[in-house]
Amino acid sequence: MRGTSRASLAAAEERWEPVLQAAGAQSSDLGEQLFAVVDALDSSGSLRRTLADPSIEGDAKAALAARLLANADPRVVEAVQGLVRSRWSADGDLAESAEHLAFHALLARAESEGALGQVEDELFRLSRALIGQREVRRTLFDTSIPADARAGLVDQILAGRTHEVTALVARRLAAQPRGRRYVAALGHLSDLIAARRQRAVALVTTASPLSDAQRDRLAAILERAYGRVVQVNTVLDPHVIGGLRIQVGAEVVDATVLSRLADARRRLAS
Structure with a gap:
């Protein structure tokens, strides 16, 4: 999202x-x-463009939203009216922002039940379990397969062993990928949870498990760098010869031996 849309989403x-x-x-x-x-x-591209059109009065768009949502909860109607009264850099940002609020609503339920940490852990475990399952990932991204079938596949994977909110968001991402690959979409949800918990999440890829002392030292270093609490999630990858690959949001710090070797090869070839 560009600046105007980001500001509108923050206000929403x-x-x-x-x-x-x-x-x-x-x-x-x-x-x-x-x-x-x-x-x-x-x-409906025409509906989306109409509701995001800055040349149409906000009150007129809000009235249209109210008519379309006549049977919806008044709190949802008010939220959507706030969205359509706002300005958007692109009409697609309106739908993306509505989805953002929807995911926060599901996560707020888990938070109210004291289960947000559980949901975060379950989504992380699901994303790690799918790393080596190429065909499953492809199926979850294949929109030629019916949405119910993709959601059903998620149900089979989870097998009823997770919190209901975990199942709800995992099913939603499979049924409506909206152009995102499944594991990447799970990562986005993890970022939303981290934001709700007012902390960052660092995904650390390493060849061998970190000790508790190493994890604590790394967390302390990252917390000083980012100015807030950082949760360290580790992924074991035997192809990493040494060092660490650390990802916090969109930022990646790659200090693995393989990374340095690859960089050396590039320098020699140039």
């Missing part, structure tokens, strides 16, 4: 959060209704 989040805190466990119902709005925007 600020309005939405008190609603979610008051809704508690019911917030997941609000999220499901917002997902329906996202689907409607994705399926």
Whole structure:
């Protein structure tokens, strides 16, 4: 998103959060209704362009949204009206922002139940389990396969052993990938959870397990660098000869031996 859209989303989040805190466990119902709005925007380019059109008065767009959502929860209607009154750099940012609020609604339910950490851990474990499952990942991204079948595959993988919110968001990402590969989409959800918990998540790839002391030292270094609490999640990769690959959000610090060797080869070839 460009600056205008980012500002509009930030304002929408600020309005939405008190609603979610008051809704508690019911917030997941609000999220499901917002997902329906996202689907409607994705399926109708003309509707999306109309509701994001800056040349149309905000009140007129809000009135249209209210008519379209006549049977929706008033809190959802108000949230969508706030979105359509805002300005967007691109019409697709409107749907993306509605989805963002919807995911936060599901996560707020887990938070109200004291299970947000559990959901975070379960999504991380799911993403790691899929790393070596190329055909499964391809299936979850293949929109020629019916959405219900892709969601059903997620159900088979989870086998009812996770928190309900984990299952809800995992199914949603499979049913409506919206152009994102499944593991990358899970990573995005992890970032949203980290934001809700007011911390960052560092994904550390290494050839051998870190000791508790090493993990604590690394976390302390990253916390000083980022100015907030950092959770360290580790991934074992036998192809990493030594060193660490650390990813925090979009930032990657690659200090593995293989990385340095590859860099040396590039320098010799140039």
